[in-house]
Amino acid sequence: MAGTDSTLDTVPETAGSRPAVILVEPQLGENIGATARAMLNCGLDELRLVRPRDGWPNPNAHAAASGADRVLEAARVFDSTEAAVADLRRVWATTARRRDMVKPVLTPRAAAQEMREIAARNESFGILFGPERTGLSNDDVVLAGAVIEVPLNPSFRSLNLAQAVLLVAYEWFQSTPQAPPREEILAGARPATTEELATLFHYLEQDLDTAGFLRPIEKRPIMVRNLRNIFLRAGLTETEVKTLHGVVRSLSGRRNRQPS
Amino acid sequence: MAGTDSTLDTVPETAGSRPAVILVEPQLGENIGATARAMLNCGLDELRLVRPRDGWPNPNAHAAASGADRVLEAARVFDSTEAAVADLRRVWATTARRRDMVKPVLTPRAAAQEMREIAARNESFGILFGPERTGLSNDDVVLAGAVIEVPLNPSFRSLNLAQAVLLVAYEWFQSTPQAPPREEILAGARPATTEELATLFHYLEQDLDTAGFLRPIEKRPIMVRNLRNIFLRAGLTETEVKTLHGVVRSLSGRRNRQPS
Numbered sequence: 001m002a003g004t005d006s007t008l009d010t011v012p013e014t015a016g017s018r019p020a021v022i023l024v025e026p027q028l029g030e031n032i033g034a035t036a037r038a039m040l041n042c043g044l045d046e047l048r049l050v051r052p053r054d055g056w057p058n059p060n061a062h063a064a065a066s067g068a069d070r071v072l073e074a075a076r077v078f079d080s081t082e083a084a085v086a087d088l089r090r091v092w093a094t095t096a097r098r099r100d101m102v103k104p105v106l107t108p109r110a111a112a113q114e115m116r117e118i119a120a121r122n123e124s125f126g127i128l129f130g131p132e133r134t135g136l137s138n139d140d141v142v143l144a145g146a147v148i149e150v151p152l153n154p155s156f157r158s159l160n161l162a163q164a165v166l167l168v169a170y171e172w173f174q175s176t177p178q179a180p181p182r183e184e185i186l187a188g189a190r191p192a193t194t195e196e197l198a199t200l201f202h203y204l205e206q207d208l209d210t211a212g213f214l215r216p217i218e219k220r221p222i223m224v225r226n227l228r229n230i231f232l233r234a235g236l237t238e239t240e241v242k243t244l245h246g247v248v249r250s251l252s253g254r255r256n257r258q259p260s
Numbered sequence: 261m262a263g264t265d266s267t268l269d270t271v272p273e274t275a276g277s278r279p280a281v282i283l284v285e286p287q288l289g290e291n292i293g294a295t296a297r298a299m300l301n302c303g304l305d306e307l308r309l310v311r312p313r314d315g316w317p318n319p320n321a322h323a324a325a326s327g328a329d330r331v332l333e334a335a336r337v338f339d340s341t342e343a344a345v346a347d348l349r350r351v352w353a354t355t356a357r358r359r360d361m362v363k364p365v366l367t368p369r370a371a372a373q374e375m376r377e378i379a380a381r382n383e384s385f386g387i388l389f390g391p392e393r394t395g396l397s398n399d400d401v402v403l404a405g406a407v408i409e410v411p412l413n414p415s416f417r418s419l420n421l422a423q424a425v426l427l428v429a430y431e432w433f434q435s436t437p438q439a440p441p442r443e444e445i446l447a448g449a450r451p452a453t454t455e456e457l458a459t460l461f462h463y464l465e466q467d468l469d470t471a472g473f474l475r476p477i478e479k480r481p482i483m484v485r486n487l488r489n490i491f492l493r494a495g496l497t498e499t500e501v502k503t504l505h506g507v508v509r510s511l512s513g514r515r516n517r518q519p520s
Binding site: 107 | 302326328410411413416418423426434464472483487499506510511512
């Protein structure tokens with residue numbers, strides 16, 4: 001949108017990376033527009049859409065954006081959540097209800113502190129938001145390293161999509177870059193990309209299928225999810241992913257395979 | 261609304277008074293409904309309306325309230341801002357722009373701290389929000405003891421009315437002394453013991469030795485350490501350790517082995 005390119009020029013915290021906001025299967029264009037507005041209120045401008053119900057672009061989104069059109073115009077559309085997060089080093093999933101999944105659960109405020117550490121290293125990261133009615137599927141949540149849950153009135157927790165985005169983005173904006181970083185556990189190593197992890201999972205699960213481990217078939221999805229969750233939680237480096245490729249290849253006795 | 265009277269019963273912070281939300285000359289019913297929803301999300305239920313443009317009640321408000329109808333039904337309508345705040349001991353005014361007025365200007369977070377002190381004394385208090393386009397008039401702001409200004413992207417500060425209410429109400433709700441801090445949720449699972457981890461490492465490394473992976477021998481200690489580090493960092497549960505035993509056993513094709 002002409003004339004608004006400098007919208008973020010005066011945002012105090014332009015140093016380092018900023019979170020991408022990823023809406024998975026958003027239903028209402030109005031909510032996408034209100035999301036763009038809430039993002040720009042908090043200095044965020046990278047919007048990703050996974051299979052928006054009413055297609056894209058959507059005129060209703062622009063009507064609700066109240067001037068945040070540049071966020072909508074730069075939005076990218078993806079066919080799957082996996083594709084939408086493939087290039088991100090770290091992903092948070094927002095959920096309204098507890099999942100039977102082993103993941104750290106953070107408040108938006110605590111998550112913002114973690115994000116600042118990643119932003120300070122200029123790494124790419126993003127936050128997943130689910131569809132209006134149902135929220136994120138478990139398959140989407142498992143892609144995330146941690147879950148964000150907004151502390152709200154337990155008797156009335158249903159938050160509008162754009163309101164949820166606003167609260168998380170607001171805490172990001174309020175958090176100070178000078179907060180003491182948590183101890184650097186990666187010691188200079190490059191964190192694995194989501195795509196590198198996906199390749200590891202692909203080979204591991206293929207070998208486990210061959211070995212007959214992922215059975216019965218109806219339990220395969222949950223077994224796969226639990227397994228991926230372990231490795232996602234570990235925050236693997238590129239080198240560690242290579243090591244694990246070697247471990248899987250070595251154990252399964254298929255030395256000739258050439259992953260990654 | 262029948263059956264929802266207990267909505268606030270389980271709100272953790274029912275002790276003491278809570279802020280009334282006062283919308284001055286709100287224009288859109290949708291925004292009044294979304295305000296009610298945001299209020300109830302944060303445990304607030306006292307809504308006051310000063311000269312709502314489209315009269316009251318307003319069906320559009322109910323459509324946007326998503327179940328927070330009891331807040332709308334209990335809303336009281338006033339002819340003037342003075343009348344709406346007459347019984348309140350202390351009033352905050354939300355503004356998007358600075359006024360030529362000597363008043364303390366607080367962030368929502370700082371204001372919430374002040375409100376907690378008043379709530380602890382069980383005194384009545386409220387927060388003023390202005391009309392969608394223009395915000396509060398100076399005559400309204402002057403009724404308040406202090407001003408609340410939300411820190412936002414200075415190049416894009418225009419916040420939807422219900423979004424403004426949400427942010428202020430959210431900070432109120434987060435300021436509860438007993439607000440849940442960051443939690444590490446294991447979804448009821450028991451963390452693995454050091455011994456269980458040691459057994460897992462023992463079998464994994466034994467199989468990798470057999471497969472010839474941990475070579476050359478002089479590099480074995482560091483390879484073992486790096487591998488263990490991955491799993492130690494993941495914070496495994498007892499169940500996950502069992503799963504990984506299964507994975508290793510399955511990949512290495514030794515089904516007859518009986519670990520732990």
